[in-house]
Amino acid sequence: ERNLTIKLATLAPEGSSWMKAFNQLNSEVMKKTENRVQFRIYPGGVLGDEMDMLRKMKIGQIQGAALTSGGLSSLFREMDVLQVPFLFQNYEEVDTVLKKMDPFFRKGFEESGYILLGWSEAGFIYLMSILPVASVADLKKAKVWIWEESPMSKAIFDEAGVKAIPLSVPDVLVGLQTGLVDVVYAPPTGAISLQWFTRVKYLTDVPLAYLAGGILVKKDTFRQISPSYQDSIIEIFQRHLDQLKAVTRNENREAIKVMTKQGVKIITPSKDQVEEFKRLSNKAMGHISGQSFSRKVWEDVNSLLEGHRKGGR
Amino acid sequence: MILPLSVSLLLMFFGAPLFAVICGLTLILLFSVGIDSSALIIEMYRMATTPILVAIPLFTFAGYLLSESGAPRRLIRLSDAILGWLPGGLSIIALVSCAIFTALTGATGLTIIALGGILFPAMLKGGYSEKFSLGLLTTSGTLGLLFPPSLPLIIYAIVAKVRIDQLFVAGVLPGTLLVILLSSYSIYKASVSGVPRKRFNLIEVLSALKGMAWELPLPIVVLGGIYSGYFAVSEAAAITAVYVLLIEVVIYQDIKWRELPKVMRKSMVLVGGILIILGAALGLTNYLIDEEVPMKIMEFIRGHITSPFLFLVVLNLFLLAVGCIMGTFSALIVVIPLIPPIAQAYGIDPIHIGIITLANLEIGASIPPLGINLFISSIRFEKTVLRLYWASLPFIGVLLFALAIITYLPWLSLALLK
Amino acid sequence: MDGWERINERIDRVEQGLLVILLSSMIVIAFLQIVLRNLFSTGLSWGDPLVRNLVLWVGFIGAALATKEGRHINIDVLSRWMPPLGKHLADFVTQLFSFFICGFLMFAASKFIRNEAQMGNITFLGIPAWIPEAILPIVFGLMALRFGFHALREAAAILKAGKSSERGGRP
Numbered sequence A: 001e002r003n004l005t006i007k008l009a010t011l012a013p014e015g016s017s018w019m020k021a022f023n024q025l026n027s028e029v030m031k032k033t034e035n036r037v038q039f040r041i042y043p044g045g046v047l048g049d050e051m052d053m054l055r056k057m058k059i060g061q062i063q064g065a066a067l068t069s070g071g072l073s074s075l076f077r078e079m080d081v082l083q084v085p086f087l088f089q090n091y092e093e094v095d096t097v098l099k100k101m102d103p104f105f106r107k108g109f110e111e112s113g114y115i116l117l118g119w120s121e122a123g124f125i126y127l128m129s130i131l132p133v134a135s136v137a138d139l140k141k142a143k144v145w146i147w148e149e150s151p152m153s154k155a156i157f158d159e160a161g162v163k164a165i166p167l168s169v170p171d172v173l174v175g176l177q178t179g180l181v182d183v184v185y186a187p188p189t190g191a192i193s194l195q196w197f198t199r200v201k202y203l204t205d206v207p208l209a210y211l212a213g214g215i216l217v218k219k220d221t222f223r224q225i226s227p228s229y230q231d232s233i234i235e236i237f238q239r240h241l242d243q244l245k246a247v248t249r250n251e252n253r254e255a256i257k258v259m260t261k262q263g264v265k266i267i268t269p270s271k272d273q274v275e276e277f278k279r280l281s282n283k284a285m286g287h288i289s290g291q292s293f294s295r296k297v298w299e300d301v302n303s304l305l306e307g308h309r310k311g312g313r
Numbered sequence B: 001m002i003l004p005l006s007v008s009l010l011l012m013f014f015g016a017p018l019f020a021v022i023c024g025l026t027l028i029l030l031f032s033v034g035i036d037s038s039a040l041i042i043e044m045y046r047m048a049t050t051p052i053l054v055a056i057p058l059f060t061f062a063g064y065l066l067s068e069s070g071a072p073r074r075l076i077r078l079s080d081a082i083l084g085w086l087p088g089g090l091s092i093i094a095l096v097s098c099a100i101f102t103a104l105t106g107a108t109g110l111t112i113i114a115l116g117g118i119l120f121p122a123m124l125k126g127g128y129s130e131k132f133s134l135g136l137l138t139t140s141g142t143l144g145l146l147f148p149p150s151l152p153l154i155i156y157a158i159v160a161k162v163r164i165d166q167l168f169v170a171g172v173l174p175g176t177l178l179v180i181l182l183s184s185y186s187i188y189k190a191s192v193s194g195v196p197r198k199r200f201n202l203i204e205v206l207s208a209l210k211g212m213a214w215e216l217p218l219p220i221v222v223l224g225g226i227y228s229g230y231f232a233v234s235e236a237a238a239i240t241a242v243y244v245l246l247i248e249v250v251i252y253q254d255i256k257w258r259e260l261p262k263v264m265r266k267s268m269v270l271v272g273g274i275l276i277i278l279g280a281a282l283g284l285t286n287y288l289i290d291e292e293v294p295m296k297i298m299e300f301i302r303g304h305i306t307s308p309f310l311f312l313v314v315l316n317l318f319l320l321a322v323g324c325i326m327g328t329f330s331a332l333i334v335v336i337p338l339i340p341p342i343a344q345a346y347g348i349d350p351i352h353i354g355i356i357t358l359a360n361l362e363i364g365a366s367i368p369p370l371g372i373n374l375f376i377s378s379i380r381f382e383k384t385v386l387r388l389y390w391a392s393l394p395f396i397g398v399l400l401f402a403l404a405i406i407t408y409l410p411w412l413s414l415a416l417l418k
Numbered sequence C: 001m002d003g004w005e006r007i008n009e010r011i012d013r014v015e016q017g018l019l020v021i022l023l024s025s026m027i028v029i030a031f032l033q034i035v036l037r038n039l040f041s042t043g044l045s046w047g048d049p050l051v052r053n054l055v056l057w058v059g060f061i062g063a064a065l066a067t068k069e070g071r072h073i074n075i076d077v078l079s080r081w082m083p084p085l086g087k088h089l090a091d092f093v094t095q096l097f098s099f100f101i102c103g104f105l106m107f108a109a110s111k112f113i114r115n116e117a118q119m120g121n122i123t124f125l126g127i128p129a130w131i132p133e134a135i136l137p138i139v140f141g142l143m144a145l146r147f148g149f150h151a152l153r154e155a156a157a158i159l160k161a162g163k164s165s166e167r168g169g170r171p
């Protein structure tokens, strides 16, 4: 039996908790498989963005990638549903939905030729701004950055009729300083590493959207691993990624604290204001076209959430 | 394996197009490790559609418009009037405007394309030798990288996790040092070689100013527009193109409407030549990353060198080579993540190492045999690359001297922070 | 050979026309984005991806024209010290080499396009991404043709020079 090195690309930088998790799980995989299987990680986006990773997986230069919502949904469209703005209120809801929908998503990835080794996440995205934003009306007064790769959030800004400013990510920091944009959005850890926190004054404490993450490997590569090891590799991945999820959530909480220390004010919208955001989102999702998730998945996710909210309270 | 590689290299010296040589090398190397050849195309496509590179065609077009118009003539008149009494006056104007422009456009050698066409004829007419003018404009293609809001500074801060505002401040003195040293060298050269000097004449200054009344506001429009939030840094190119089109074609009418297709063609032939080389270089970089070559070199350095002094020498050599071979943007993505943890192991300030790194990449882009600035100059000024190697050497000497100061005098990077 | 020159000139005219149209659109759209934002508080969400595709087209058409005009960047250090026949020979070999490389690149680019079509990515306004990307194999094919015919011309020049030197060599 041949030894197998699986090349895996990620945007997560060297030294991040992602890379620590990868290194740990890699040594565990090597131990478990007696060095027959190992992962070689390419961190920090050195092999390109998620689209480039997908292309390189397709031609076999790499066999795996850690992808976030954008990359995942280009492999399986239905993943888009998790990105619907104001869908989730807390991480408990995310975990409930993902647990129930896991077999469905796995099957979807497998049908396009990929095996999901485990879920992880970038976390909730928050609105951060120069002007305070608590309501849809506040949003309408502001110049809102739109990120080309976040079509769901873009849809609701379109719906709200706000001044939407498309900018590439490196332009945002200077844009915030010069007043080209007033409102941006990112996971708190992202706002720290992109240094946006040095320019924004407010953070709106309602999750705008959820950025999922997943590690995928090409099916034909995975099938080369002897079947006795396949399940344990998935188990090792999911265990380490679950730990990583806890770390990431903690880092996002810490990031908000760092921002507060920096003088960023936390704005908590009222219940009515949150409801208004949600109505806006639902209306926007009503005319998202065929390129995205199906009606059925939308209803499934909503009924899971309703069930959870009723049961949870 | 060795044979086809050496044949490709030999063909390079017989005048095979550089992109074909790099693509040939890359195809052979990819084949040797069993990666599909379309990996090279993925990289070329990625290069051509990078959002920051949208600026290349627009700035190039604007640069060609300026050079085909009466702007060089008007500029030489103005600079003669204002700084004609100072030996090397025009070369200082050239250096400063290159530095400002590069800070805005990043570091793709765009400065040479956009400003070269106006500054080169101006310098020749001003009595500077061709060799001196070529060398100055080539090495100034990335001068100014250390000044905010240059994109490499921003990318470095994000990748290496240092405070961007601190890095912006830290770059000011070292960046100024580079400009001052080059200016002093230019003044020296100009006075030795007897570049003609003129007496200061206020009336001539005013009338020269009036002559350029429409062109002079350009930098103010661009910088002012960015700093007051009317547009993004990456949009400066679009503003410049439209503004230049308006003044040269509509207002001064130096260029007729029917001449525009010819200017467009000329400028886009240049853009094509550059994009295809940058794409090929990114393709080769992809192979190097896949084989973890930069990582292995850094590991080797870490394993074999203990003295921080020696480490900085080796780091400089490594980074100059990287800047020369890969070009600034691929280098930023590939190499920067490797540096801060290692520098920390030697106890070097992360901000200082950032300035060292960027200064290296800035200079590496002009270093023979593969520095991109040399090729861009070659095609822009229609001179052989060999001639540009020769012309750039004295300037590279000055820059390396400055690099040594920046490297071993951390104060320069850190003074303004305290 | 003459037939090729005529075709080559015709292709040139098409490229020139495309360049003017595409570059003008690029300038107009990039500028329009700024105007729309500042005067009307809006922007074209398809504007930026369209401009990036225009850069791809303009750049690669420019590269094809650079091939026609023989203006690709090169480091020619040896052939300057060679006699005319040697120069023709060096030109022949380097053009033939470039012909093969561009042929390979055309092949690689076709694979790239096939993969892109299979992946089903969408660019601006719902257009499949592989459609604008198809410029890549087309340009590499065109460049291969141009290098190939250039090599043939050099070969003809070498043969002619060989024959005339034979004739000239006879007493």
Ligand code: NA
Binding pocket: B101, B102, B105, B106, B107, B108, B109, B110, B111, B112, B141, B142
């Ligand atoms: Na530049």
Ligand code: NA
Binding pocket: B281, B323, B324, B325, B326, B327, B370, B371, B372
């Ligand atoms: Na280079």
